[in-house]
Amino acid sequence: MGPSPFLKEGTAPCIYKTMWTKKNLQALTQEKMGDYRFVVASNRQPYVHSFSRGKKIGWQRGVGGVISALDPVMQACQGLWVAYGNGDADQKVTSKDGKVKVPPDKPSYLLKRVWLNKEEEMGYYYGYSNEVLWPLCHMAFKRPVFRQEDWEYYKRVNEKFAKAIVEEINGKKAFVWIQDYHLCLLAKYLKQLAPYQIITAHFWHIPWPSYEVFRICPQKKEILEGLLCNDLLGFHTRYHCNNFLDVIDRELESKIDRERESVVKNEHETLIRSYPISVDYQGIQTMSESSEVKAFQDALVEEFQLSGLRVLVGLDRIDYTKGIPERLLAIDRLLEKHPELREQVVFLQIGVVTRLHLTPYKDLNDEINALVEQINWKHSTPGWKPIIFVRRHFSLIELLALYRISEAGIVSSLHDGMNLVAKEYVASRTDGKGMLVLSQFTGAARELTDAVLINPFDKEQFSDGLYMALSLAEEERNKRMTKMREILQNNNIYRWAGKIISELLKFEFAE
Ligand code: F6P
Numbered sequence: 015m016g017p018s019p020f021l022k023e024g025t026a027p028c029i030y031k032t033m034w035t036k037k038n039l040q041a042l043t044q045e046k047m048g049d050y051r052f053v054v055a056s057n058r059q060p061y062v063h064s065f066s067r068g069k070k071i072g073w074q075r076g077v078g079g080v081i082s083a084l085d086p087v088m089q090a091c092q093g094l095w096v097a098y099g100n101g102d103a104d105q106k107v108t109s110k111d112g113k114v115k116v117p118p119d120k121p122s123y124l125l126k127r128v129w130l131n132k133e134e135e136m137g138y139y140y141g142y143s144n145e146v147l148w149p150l151c152h153m154a155f156k157r158p159v160f161r162q163e164d165w166e167y168y169k170r171v172n173e174k175f176a177k178a179i180v181e182e183i184n185g186k187k188a189f190v191w192i193q194d195y196h197l198c199l200l201a202k203y204l205k206q207l208a209p210y211q212i213i214t215a216h217f218w219h220i221p222w223p224s225y226e227v228f229r230i231c232p233q234k235k236e237i238l239e240g241l242l243c244n245d246l247l248g249f250h251t252r253y254h255c256n257n258f259l260d261v262i263d264r265e266l267e268s269k270i271d272r273e274r275e276s277v278v279k280n281e282h283e284t285l286i287r288s289y290p291i292s293v294d295y296q297g298i299q300t301m302s303e304s305s306e307v308k309a310f311q312d313a314l315v316e317e318f319q320l321s322g323l324r325v326l327v328g329l330d331r332i333d334y335t336k337g338i339p340e341r342l343l344a345i346d347r348l349l350e351k352h353p354e355l356r357e358q359v360v361f362l363q364i365g366v367v368t369r370l371h372l373t374p375y376k377d378l379n380d381e382i383n384a385l386v387e388q389i390n391w392k393h394s395t396p397g398w399k400p401i402i403f404v405r406r407h408f409s410l411i412e413l414l415a416l417y418r419i420s421e422a423g424i425v426s427s428l429h430d431g432m433n434l435v436a437k438e439y440v441a442s443r444t445d446g447k448g449m450l451v452l453s454q455f456t457g458a459a460r461e462l463t464d465a466v467l468i469n470p471f472d473k474e475q476f477s478d479g480l481y482m483a484l485s486l487a488e489e490e491r492n493k494r495m496t497k498m499r500e501i502l503q504n505n506n507i508y509r510w511a512g513k514i515i516s517e518l519l520k521f522e523f524a525e
Contacts, residue, residue, distance in 0.1 A: 137167025
């Protein structure tokens with residue numbers, strides 16, 4: 015690895031003190047980025063092209079926290095996003111070197127797709143990323159599955175991303191912003207390939223576990239050393255930063271500077287910082303009040319026959335960390351304790367199918383089907399059943415409509431880095447109505463303390479929380495929602511990105 019970049023004095027932009035908006039993030043990147051390239055790298059791509067019926071090519075925005083957070087940022091900053099092209103029509107719409115302008119309906123930045131074969135996808139994505147790092151970092155009591163061959167694919171794909179980026183940078187200097195747990199070794203490979211040209215930040219979108227958990231990982235040293243090749247490493251919360259520093263302290267020979275919040279290893283310093291991720295508050299607010307969203311609200315009420323019912327909603331990838339069975343059981347308990355709510359309340363859950371090649375995900379799907387069937391059978395009356403479970407893709411506009419028809423939104427993750435559904439829900443309720451029922455084990459619970467906080471493992475307390483959300487007086491509900499909305503207005507996605515990019519811009523390229 016090349017020499018460490020060092021911090022320039024006095025280059026912090028002065029917009030720290032003002033409210034961050036799309037415009038001032040744009041101004042920051044235009045003014046300070048100069049001729050440097052700005053690259054974002056993630057596994058998941060922001061837009062997927064696929065063949066729909068009749069061989070027509072359609073597209074969709076990707077799913078997940080990384081996409082909801084970074085797509086608006088990239089639309090503002092207009093850099094290059096490098097990601098795995100997983101759509102079956104992706105190759106049809108890209109240039110020879112894998113590039114396409116996105117969003118497809120409003121092109122504003124470049125997406126470069128990295129192609130993976132089936133073995134690479136299996137070993138790197140399903141295997142090491144989602145059978146090792148995902149369960150290892152989430153306290154959801156799933157045992158990680160370590161396979162040497164998955165680790166080999168993981169390294170190979172990280173190297174592939176590095177080569178794709180260096181090829182794009184083409185001799186120029188660049189700031190590379192790496193996302194998530196799929197690319198732990200990317201900074202290391204980038205700096206081996208182009209030691210004087212690249213400054214990197216890595217944002218870790220999921221929790222960082224305690225030492226007791228992390229130490230079982232056979233590749234722990236390589237992972238840690240890879241992450242410490244970054245100049246800046248970000249987590250959602252201070253708690254995750256402290257867990258990371260604790261792991262470093264016990265596993266690697268290095269110097270931890272608690273005052274500067276940094277780690278020095280082999281004369282290279284990595285700053286460790288917390289940046290709670292958020293949503294495009296203003297964008298969501300404007301969109302939520304549009305006539306399009308209103309039309310979708312009416313369509314949802316019609317499609318699911320919700321007229322006259324008090325609606326609870328949930329929206330998640332069908333993942334064992336999201337506490338979906340726990341949520342269904344809390345609904346069941348709510349109806350046991352409050353039979354008067356029968357024929358009044360309905361729970362509409364949208365589930366996005368994910369990672370189905372892995373057994374725990376298939377099993378979870380089966381478990382959910384069985385629970386929905388069982389609970390509906392137990393409580394239903396002619397013409398009414400308590401749970402509607404829908405597995406299909408919802409666009410952002412449809413999601414906002416879904417949030418707005420509800421009396422409460424439920425987020426019951428067993429463990430979650432942040433959870434942007436919770437923040438989207440609050441941002442969408444410009445009417446001051448609705449209520450958020452939120453797991454205390456999400457990063458979001460640290461900011462949104464006016465939500466009804468629940469412990470998803472405790473069915474009694476969870477069902478009482480649901481009852482409380484349904485029973486809050488209008489004034490109290492309004493007061494809580496207003497407070498949460500004020501927090502998000504300030505801590506929006508442009509602030510998150512602006513703070514990370516400002517920190518990145520303080521580094522100087524090594525000579
Ligand atoms: O929220 C955590 C996260 O890893 C996101 O960063 C990611 O986009 C999301 O989960 C979805 O996972 P996947 O990309 O495997 O569908």
